[in-house]
């Protein structure tokens with residue numbers, strides 16, 4: 398052990414899911430043909446004037462309310478000047494000294510321990526375009542130019558990669574619930590910069606580095622671990638950590654220095670002369686606050702205290718608002734909370750998993766789910782055939798019982814009929830039957846398996862098991 402403690406602060410950039418861009422009426426959409434969602438304003442033509450997107454301001458205030466920020470009644474815009482091909486105006490319209498939201502906090506849970514990560518601020522700014530590197534060329538796509546972006550800056554309250562990832566997961570869940578951002582890492586709609594330094598206990602914080610633009614939880618974790626290793630080795634050799642901006646290369650798993658860190662003065666911030674300040678009244682803020690839905694943490698508490706779910710299960714169910722809505726819908730339609738949670742965690746999450754994405758697709762309503770669980774409980778179908786029912790009703794309005802009859806899945810619970818089948822199968826397999834009488838209990842499952850095969854899985858397995866034992870013991 399090196400005896401060094403890492404201290405980590407994050408800057409999280411999060412795209413808002415508004416219909417249009419921050420200062421013009423171009424569409425804010427991911428995946429369009431390059432340079433189709435552009436106009437003279439967002440591509441930086443001279444002489445044009447920006448107009449503030451009211452929704453973007455509201456969404457940022459909503460996000461701030463969701464994490465307990467102080468909402469500024471007066472905030473203003475500033476120009477952050479830098480020269481890079483993805484920024485056609487050569488400045489980014491941002492907020493410098495008077496951001497929309499100040500303070501706030503997010504509670505995380507790491508290995509069963511609750512911790513608080515404080516936020517310093519959330520400000521609103523415009524995104525830059527995207528450089529697309531090809532064989533020997535670099536092209537620019539300006540579609541992302543001017544997309545509204547919240548920058549959330551934390552205090553240096555995290556001390557491990559686990560804590561940083563837990564914070565990002567919780568922040569994404571909050572913003573998804575609040576309905577202000579999809580927080581899809583693979584679409585670049587949430588990106589994180591990591592500030593990291595090492596120090597010995599009781600000593601002042603060491604020199605920090607900033608690793609920019611990490612776009613998956615996995616690369617955040619790997620970049621933090623690599624940077625802790627690098628700084629530890631430097632310090633142990635008696636060398637100094639240089640303050641700098643770094644990149645992390647996902648392919649090699651290593652970070653590299655990009656430039657010595659610029660200070661705020663290098664950006665020559667000055668007030669944006671083309672935009673009015675944002676002035677909010679108490680009634681504006683209260684109206685926006687009142688429009689917030691129940692958030693992940695509130696739901697989690699409710700699931701644990703009122704519905705008796707374990708913390709782990711409550712966390713999993715509330716990780717995605719679509720799943721939590723399904724759970725609430727099923728419980729509202731009469732399903733037992735624990736049974737609904739179990740069925741969602743085992744079957745629905747498997748079925749709804751989308752290839753290569755963070756989220757799940759839900760193709761069933763709460764009412765359908767409640768009925769499906771009830772059919773399994775009543776013994777009309779077993780768990781295995783419930784998967785066929787799920788496939789049949791997925792993304793349709795069909796009721797589970799209609800699917801059961803259409804698929805001919807109704808389970809046989811008639812003990813008399815099952816006993817007759819059991820006797821036939823035992824008579825046809827004298828060898829295994831003799832094994833059982835010699836004390837080999839394992840052949841029980843062989844007979845149940847044969848029975849299931851003969852009836853295409855439509856026999857109540859519990860009744861079948863009991864009857865096999867009874868008949869063999871005669």
Ligand code: ZN
Nearest residue numbers: 421423436439
């Ligand atoms: Zn535009």
Ligand code: MN
Nearest residue numbers: 410491522548
């Ligand atoms: Mn920024």
